[in-house]
Amino acid sequence: MSDSDEKPEHQKENGEINGEEEIRLKPFQPWYSVQIKGASKNGEVVMFQITTVKLEQCKEEVEVDRQYEDFEWLQHCLNIVPNVKGVIFPPLPDRPIVSAAEAEAKSRKQLGTASKNIKGDEFHKDCRKLEKYLQGIVRHEAIGKCEALSNFLTKKEPPVRAKLKKGILSNLSRAVDGVRKGGHKDIDEMFQKERDLANDMQKIAKETSLNFDTMVNSLCRISMACNHLSTALCLGMSAEDNGASAIINKLQVEFAKSIDHYGYAVDVCTANDENTLGFHLDLYSRYWLSCKEMLFERTCALVQFDNASKTLEKAKPLKKPMAEAAKEDAEKELNAISEVAKKEITKFHQQRTLDFQKSLILYAEAKVKAARDVYALLAKDVSTIKQMDVEFD
Incomplete structure (x- = not known):
């Protein structure tokens, strides 16, 4: 076989290798686009309206309602996903202020102890913080495609809200460590x-x-x-x-x-x-x-x-x-x-x-x-x- 006959095959092999490298080095593309469009208060519970677009499935749009405890459970589930040690997890924001006593304490801190004014609900700020939290998760290669996230964003029924133990002993043990x-x-x-x-x-x-x-x-x-x-x-x-x-x-x-x-x-x-x-x-x-x-x-x-x-x-x-x-x-x-x-x-x-x-x-x-x-x-x-x-x- 002549050199001219072998050359195209050699080029093809290189092309396949370069193509594989290109696929492997391609940055992670998020599976979801997330937006929190609003929040509503029901008694002592704040429900956040989350709109998710499945980017991998013909732009299908799903709307779900989640409360803060659901976000806490999601954070727990992400931490126990295999092969995530070494990952800097997006930080979960603080719990939204719901009770009148908490709102009064916050207003006094902002406006002064002598103030009798109480600032209204600021759930729009909580929406933005939680939306940033979810966007950090869906854009992360290690946790952006796990089952727990998929269930959180796309299942109408909220995940099982198992109470997470945060006792004094666990905090003390962590402090000692x-x-x-x-x-x-x-x-x-x-x-x-x-x-x-x-x-x-x-x-x-x-x-x-x-x-x-x-x-x-x-x-x-x-x-x-x-x-x-x-x-x-x-x-x-x-x-x-x-x-x-x-x-x-x-x-x-x-x-x-x-x-x-x-x-x-x-x-x-x-x-x-x-x-x-x-x-x-x-x-x-x-x-x-x-x-x-x-x-x-x-x-x-x-x-x-x-x-x-x-x-x-x-x-x-x-x-x-x-x-x-x-x-x-x-x-x-x-x-x-x-x-x-x-x-x-x-x-x-x-x-x-x-x-x-x-x-x-x-x-x-x-x-x-x-x-x-x-x-x-x-x-x-x-x-x-x-x-x-x-x-x-």
């Missing part, structure tokens, strides 16, 4: 740096988020003070409508309008701050905790491997084969977790950088737009006051 194993020296310098970084950044991110919330709460109090001042100006108007009293009344009305405009601008700034940078800081204060938990899980595997190695060194001849097998199993588990963890950490740092950049841009743009809008309103109010006839007889 954290003290005992958390300071274990890592054999891999990269993972040791990541552990130190996660410990520091989790504290910094949480503190930053709390301080940002404090700043937003201060804006809420300023807005409330503006409303009180505007109301006081209107109530302080004179009953007489002639001479100097009429002029003063007009001035107070215009001044009250300008105070209302400024209060409205503060409300807009507050909402923008919460929806942009505030949302990001809250999300990644919890994401850093999830990263820290993943690294702790790997540290536990490292401790188990070190203990198995020490046991092998001290083992007697009769028990040596069993000790060798235990060490090999521990080493395989450590290597498997480490391989997954390296990829997860790389993706996590890339994503948090992009998200932080995006949130800062949105935050700055919203600030500029709000400042321009309030400037236009106040400039108009000042112009109106200047044009008024305020000469007294």
Whole structure:
């Protein structure tokens, strides 16, 4: 056979290999598109309306209702899925505030202890947080196609809500393990740096988020003070409508309008701050905790491997084969977790950088737009006051 006859076959083989590599290296495509369109309160329970589009099945759309306990059960099921050790799980948001006592406590924290106002339900914020949580799951290659997620998103009937045990003893045991194993020296310098970084950044991110919330709460109090001042100006108007009293009344009305405009601008700034940078800081204060938990899980595997190695060194001849097998199993588990963890950490740092950049841009743009809008309103109010006839007889 000539060289010219062999060449096409050789090219075909290379083409097949390249095609297989291309398929293997192709990024994970989500099976679902998820959106939480709203929430409704039924007694002490908040039901979230979830709309899911099955991207793999002719764009079929499914709508289900789920409560917060269903999300907790989903998180539990994802944690026990095989081969997920080393995965940084999307963090589950806090439970929504439902009772009147909780709402009152939150309002006093935001508006001040002397405030008698109670803020209304803010389930739209809970919807956005839970939607972000679900989007993080469906886009993750390791957990985005598991059966528990499919049942949660597509089955009309909610999953069995088994009560998860979160007692004092389990928390105490975890705290003790954290003290005992958390300071274990890592054999891999990269993972040791990541552990130190996660410990520091989790504290910094949480503190930053709390301080940002404090700043937003201060804006809420300023807005409330503006409303009180505007109301006081209107109530302080004179009953007489002639001479100097009429002029003063007009001035107070215009001044009250300008105070209302400024209060409205503060409300807009507050909402923008919460929806942009505030949302990001809250999300990644919890994401850093999830990263820290993943690294702790790997540290536990490292401790188990070190203990198995020490046991092998001290083992007697009769028990040596069993000790060798235990060490090999521990080493395989450590290597498997480490391989997954390296990829997860790389993706996590890339994503948090992009998200932080995006949130800062949105935050700055919203600030500029709000400042321009309030400037236009106040400039108009000042112009109106200047044009008024305020000469007294």
